[in-house]
Amino acid sequence: KTIEILRSVSKPIDLSDRESLLSAVDTCLSSKVVAGHADLLAPIAVDSVLHIMETSESTNVDLRDIRMVEQVGGTVDDSELVQGLVLQKGSNKAASGGVSQMPNAKIALIQYCLSAPKTDMDNTVVVSDYNAMDRILREERKYILGQCKAIKKSGANVVLIQKSILRDAYNELSLHFLAKMGILVVTDIERPDVDFICRTLDCTPIAHPDQCKPEKLGHADHVGDVVMEGGGGRVVKFTGIKDQGKTVTVLLRGSNDLVLAEATRS
Template identity: 35%
Template sequence: MVKNIALDYIEWAKVPISKENIFNSVVTSLNSKIANSSLEMAEASIKAMDLVKSKKEDIKIIKKVGGIVDDIKVYEGVLYEGCNDKGDNVWNNLASNNLGNSNNSINIPTLNIKCLLIQFCLSPPKTSMDSKILIDKPELMEKVLLDERKYILDLCKKIKRTGCGLLLIQKSILRDSLSDLARHFLKQMNILPLIIERKEIEFLSKKLNIKPISDIELIKDSKEIEIQKLDNYLLLKSPSSCTVLLRGCDDLVLDEADRSFNDALSVVNCLKNEPFLVPGGGSIEMGISLKIKECKEGILLVMRKISKAFEGVPYFLSKNAGLNSIETLSELKNKIQSHPSYGVSVRGPKISDMLESDNVVQPSKIAKSIVSLAIETVIYILKIDDILPSRK
């Protein structure tokens, strides 16, 4: 019953949130972190959640050393660094090889190109653990090299027949995902290879709607996607995903920026799921306390004790702010009857409007969770004798 009274009061006291309120709430969550003065990070978190429709798992985060935290960028799609593992510029290769004009094609911002996502290696196969290759003649060495060349060339030709222009290759931990010889053949065939981490394959497959291919014999058709050049990065367009590029002077700052950004995303996600705020400063707790006192049902002694427990939040808040706790609680009880948004202020007067004057708020979803967990925890503690068997 107490839980229902508390949740009903929160439902009554909550106010709808605006986009400006979301921004202020995110800034407040960043105040105690390394990005405490970064308004750009707050804006980026809101933009990222809007792009993915509040699905946090669809956001890819890239950390890049260099610049400052305020240099954060949000891109619609999946972003990859514009240099492959051999240091050649991805866009230059793609534009010059696929369009055949290295002078003009590099300046084209976007391209529609067919893409394949493969999970096998374009490199010579390895022998089993208990096998070995014995070469005792120069002719055999030449034959091995010719066989490797023919094997890789056949793989590249089968890929080329699909019309593929961008080849996404899963990174292997057992052998080279892409050998130098395979890279050479792909370049001659106007195909750009891009090495993808194993953990990103599922994400890419889902967002680009491309089925991963585990064997060369299973290759059928390639899928056309739109790609865009952004400085030294390659952006694979996808309307249901986004990439956030974090910048920082070193790895330590980047790790802290990553944690701060994840906290900001969680705040935005919470407010998007339930776009309502409740006043802070002990206002909600005091209102719940008074509502419980007005209730005439149940065991009155227990109800009074629960009501007094909720008064603990504004009591200790005023005490920590250096105020007279007894006077502050008495004044708050009188004013909250006609002004339910009043709470304990640690900045100006003892009691003020948390929504208008102090701008101290919290998501209604968080307030409901706190109250529910607190009451349920007490219930479980009181039922401890029912849970643990008595000792004979």
């Protein structure tokens, strides 16, 4: 009954009338803690929703298509709407000369581990002499180098590595090889984020080195490691994404976690 009453007193708004939408959102924000930043947050809210609408006649949207990235540092006025993708963790520059900027990026999201394989059961390997130890290290190096070469052969110059709960998803050796190959690496991608990333970049997650193919890669004009002003750490920004899905990212800044939580909730 309440919904019926609300609908009877509501007034239709033309979704093409941006000023009316901004006025309505501005009114909603007036009772929030971040009301003083409504001039910035209202356009971000309106533009993000308009961007993910399937058609101009749509009456509903899936808010899961809007990614909220909270980054402590700076002020709320530093928040921005990014027509692309933002990952909170900076790129991993393990070795000297590690890549932090990549124009004309070809992006692979891998779900396998770039580290030495492990058995399904706990086993103990006893090494009795230095020759055997050296042989183990050579085989490990050869195995990881083969994986890295498969990535390079696919044409990828940006690699996103999904976090693993079973064993290390990568090691220092694999990061070293990728850096030497001129590949930008972003590690510890959370599993729940994989679907959003794939829809945004129009790429396919890769579960095995043999599946590293050019058709599974996403493409972007630029991928860069950005140091946030105000001591907010680093993020990786993907801009100019080819065939970007109906998704958008809102990068929220704030002096502390409480301000960020209020801005996100509002």
